[in-house]
Amino acid sequence: MQNNAAIISVGNELLNGNTVDTNSTWLCSRLLSVSIPVVYSCAVGDDIEEIKNAIEYASGKADIILITGGLGPTDDDLTRDGIAKFLGVELEYHPDIFEKIKKFFAVRNYPMPEKNKIQAYLPAGTSEIENDLGTAPGIFYEKDKKIIALFPGVPSEMKQMFDKSILPKLKKLALSEVEGSAQGDILVVRKIRCIGAGESAIAEMLGDLMKRGRNPLINCTVDCGIITLHIIARAGDKNKAAALAQEDIQRLRGILGKLVYGLDEQTLAEVVGKKLLDAKKTLAVAESCTGGLIVKMITDVPGSSRYFTYGWVTYSNESKVSELGVKKELIEKFGAVSSEVAQAMAEGAKRKSGSDFAVAVTGIAGPDGGSEQKPVGLVYISIASPDGINTEKFLFGPRDRDFIRLRASQTLLNLLRLKLDI
């Protein structure tokens, strides 16, 4: 069997619809980064028998099994017992682990709840994966080229533990597999991020490049106006696969032109930030309907303080007047959601902040507040640049509040990107 992996996510909350499983997605991406493909992923409830069955089933499909969730201190945390049952062993008490747990609480000046002692138990024949951020140790098992690694479900703890303790092992494993063996193909995945055209229009532009069986394989996903092309290249070694993917990136960029805003994990806000930084320009933002989302996206980027200066969320008419200097008569005449007010907001933001660029958005995010003339989803976006000011009207409805706010924010960032290209 080649090195491939399966992921099991444990927790009733995953099957009850209470929690989105972001852990498995993150692990898939990390595994692919060391060329280990995930062939199976599933979610099971907090039940010893179910956990045991899932491990059994997964061990028939993959030789690396990663399990998250169910290692906490409470009675619904049963993954320790599930893996012990699968291995046919008992749980063993580890006084050294208990010392670490006690210390964790002591450092924070909290009394240690009795419940936490259970976390010092590991199935016989397994070892601890250290957890620097919490009290739940992970569990590691390796035998006959099979690896099973268990992590707590708390994403920040799981990620840190995986990267520190397991990823280096897997990297070594993946490399040892490659040397001298032509049978194990290496996968390299790159992404091209597009905005400004629909999925099928982009597919038509690409034509036969998206045919099944082609290498690289090109897949397409859509998320709120962002089209992502996944370029999956296969080759006998990593450099060849990377070169194949890179050729496709060049080819697709040539075909798609301005529709492409970035590569891999780049966000629109990151790309805009980089362009501002390169051009040594600053940006101010005045938001109404997006309510802080645009600034939030911009400041998600580390170092954004180097180009982002002022942000206003002028939700009320009074704040548009007092903070941005929008004329009261303008709001009375055209309404707060109008091309005129959007433009006045951008002008006010530019004037007050002294920034090179200022953007503004006003609209109706819903669910209430729409009318026949001004329906939910109506949004005006204005961009004031050193060369002048542009205001555009958009209809993003009928959709829900979250969609309209996100779509308006993405669209504004994209218009700003195109403006910065010139």
Add this chain to the structure above:
Amino acid sequence: MQNNAAIISVGNELLNGNTVDTNSTWLCSRLLSVSIPVVYSCAVGDDIEEIKNAIEYASGKADIILITGGLGPTDDDLTRDGIAKFLGVELEYHPDIFEKIKKFFAVRNYPMPEKNKIQAYLPAGTSEIENDLGTAPGIFYEKDKKIIALFPGVPSEMKQMFDKSILPKLKKLALSEVEGSAQGDILVVRKIRCIGAGESAIAEMLGDLMKRGRNPLINCTVDCGIITLHIIARAGDKNKAAALAQEDIQRLRGILGKLVYGLDEQTLAEVVGKKLLDAKKTLAVAESCTGGLIVKMITDVPGSSRYFTYGWVTYSNESKVSELGVKKELIEKFGAVSSEVAQAMAEGAKRKSGSDFAVAVTGIAGPDGGSEQKPVGLVYISIASPDGINTEKFLFGPRDRDFIRLRASQTLLNLLRLKLDI
């Protein structure tokens, strides 16, 4: 077999770590709302054989199978073929569906790409699930009390289609199962949302209430400081189960007191908003390190314009001075991240907005900008209320930027909630 369900998510992007599968979580929650438990959930790649195998395996575990993804117009959309193979039938062309697809483009004044014609094909013996928001119709199959329903992977389309076309059918099915039959237990899940104590401290307070086998079963999940207790009540009919869950809610509220901020899907921002509305008070927000996230969370709530007035993201020192009237000397003496500046920001926001409450936050979200005296994760939160002003210092690090920003925002909202309780 009882009515239970399995969910299959199709798409290479799910196993490549490129896309988080939120569809299955949403479907789990919707199914539970009509008392249909999900017993299995998995993700498979874009491959006809894999899709067929997954349907086969799921059909051994559940009698309702919901499948999302792979119904688009591009060559990597193979779910149509996978289900046809499972059913052992051919794809058939439906001219009426093709007319709808053509109309979809005509209304939007776009030329229809040729690729979209494939979406007018359905496996023989299945019927269309109408899609009002996109071009991909869903596919419905029912035979011998088995149901298979397929939806496109685009969340907004899938959700609208499920709610409109499938949920009513399932509701009827679930009800028919209950009448006169004591064997099928009904599940009701309620949630209690807490903030202000850790998972094991809360588990200790609850003691035996969290024991396995108890009815209701109480599960616990943690997400960035928010502890959610899931109360899963079982009974022969829905009213009895709901009453059992309600009794536990009362009991847990009594034990946990102020740690409980809300129930079910309530967010902190919603709870704060309701309290402001009830008290007829208004709120202004001045953010630095959280960069718009707090206002974004507040304005996620429909109708928030009734209490939220002014928002500033004063990222630069100049904007703190010019927009909030923070004294320049104060920043020079204590630094932008200090108790003094946080307080001055809140005071300035209250004065300038004329709101009843004003909150402010300043801190170091990282990854850069930390020092020994002021490490990454240091955050000051200030709340100006009609009774005066309170400023508190927090250490949320060492953690990543996203965690620190979210934790700071949640903490601020929680402090405001407690203040509004008095």
